[in-house]
Amino acid sequence: MEKMSDDNTEEVMVLESEIERLQAEVESLQHQKQEINKDITFHYSQQMENALVFMCGQRQEAGKEMVMSRLKEELEELEEDVKLQTEINGITLNSCTTKTLQNSGRKLVQQLSLSGNCSELVFQVEFQLSEIKQDSERSKRTIGDLNVVLDSSDLQNFSSFLSRVEESRDLLLFFRTLRTFSDRCDDRSRTFQQFQDKYPSVVTLPGGPRSEVMTVNHPKLPGCMLFIHWSVDVSREGIVMPKINLLTKIPERALQLFPSQAVGGAAEAFESLLRILGPEAALESIIQAVSLSQET
């Protein structure tokens, strides 16, 4: 009897030490799992959970086919949603990577890296996002460390705004302004392109449709040119201001022969025209005047 209880005690000790060993192993694996989760954020839905459970080799009623088809359905819904948000936001996002830097009970700090485009303007934005829980319902969200890279040629007008927005870390202002700036640039290129298509012999776009300059001249008067300079400026605080100016290049000889106000004072006259008719109509009337056509 004594011997049996000795054996038992020994077995108990062996088992207890094995349990201790296993518990340490499990704890280290749990820690490892947490570390991996810092680099990739896992968004759970029922279908994702099913898929994950399936992947981990646990038995469940639904077979692989079912899990895949349900997940595919959910993916279709998500793709629709992304399309919807892209359309209403006027911003296309191509990639988003999130890294969790800190995740204690009340505070979450993440580093996000986004890339995408707004019409023709391509951007890369990196920022730090902190969320601090204030009470059960609300949390305070702040941006730390904002970094913006814009891949584009129309950028001199944008750079002072960009440095101000990186300083103030106003993420929302950046995207609002980007969208408005992009809309005004699109207005310009659409208008320039329309005029080039409609009056090909008179209108040229020396820098292409995305540039700031459109030239107007009659082929029979090669020395006389009108330059339309349409710039889209952005103030430091993010106000977008399109400005259209008319510059003339008329040879001295022509000015001597025709000393009328119409030719010499074209720039100021254009400003009034702009105020009365608006940019498109004002430009069209200039072009028509130069092309000496009766078209409307």
Next chain:
Amino acid sequence: MCALSSGVLSHLSLLEVKARSRKTQLQQQSRVMELKAKVEALKTQREQLKAQIQTHQVWGLMVVEANFCADEEEENMDEESENSNLLQLMARHTQLKDLLHAHHLIGGYDIIKTRKGKGACVSIATAYENVFLDTFNLEIDLKPTVKISRHNIPPFIPLNNLAEQNNMQTDLRVFLDTLSQHLNAFVGRKQQLKLVKEKHKSIEVMESNVLCSLLVLLLTVPREKTAVLCTLDYTDHTRCLPTRVHLESEDKQLPDSPQWKKNCTLLMETPVHKALITMKKMGSIV
């Protein structure tokens, strides 16, 4: 009788010893079984965690790969692993959810279509500099015409005017962009006023309005303790900076002095709570 009882007693005590040792034995055996069961449970947990870690690692790699191939319609032809298809779907799920979250964070309108496309709900997020502030919501009817049915936009924001001027019927986004501009500017001015009250307790706010488009401050010049009444007019409601700064003082010369002309420019170009800090540093005010 005695002999019998002693026999019974000893028999009883023998039974008792047997019973006790049986009990101990059973206890030890059940303890052993308990421990064995625990060992099995921990082993299962360990295997499960190992499998999960492996899946998450592969999953993580696929998400990274999916991000790099964002522009290409690349189909992964590797059919070797029977689970790679499922992993690809899971990676795509994470990628799409991340994109939706990103749209939300950058101030997207979070549009939700309702009533089978006949309606929509949008949220307008606001922030001032790096702090996210209030969110405003609109419920919109899309059919037969585009009309706002419910909202929590403050009444001093001219919602209907903005809807008309921006052709809400034809371009919902442009209307929302303009509304967002107004709301963000309002929230920005409100936040500046809050910061003035918090950080500049020595400065009295004489007047302000709900739209935060007018601010009158009572400033004091050091030493002489002259009072300067500073009026900030924010007539452009899409901006957080004033369009006009007006100074009034008992000292008639003061507003025209070079120092105060500089202060005027400062107040036109810098958010008021920050301008006041600079003015204090320069010794213009207390």
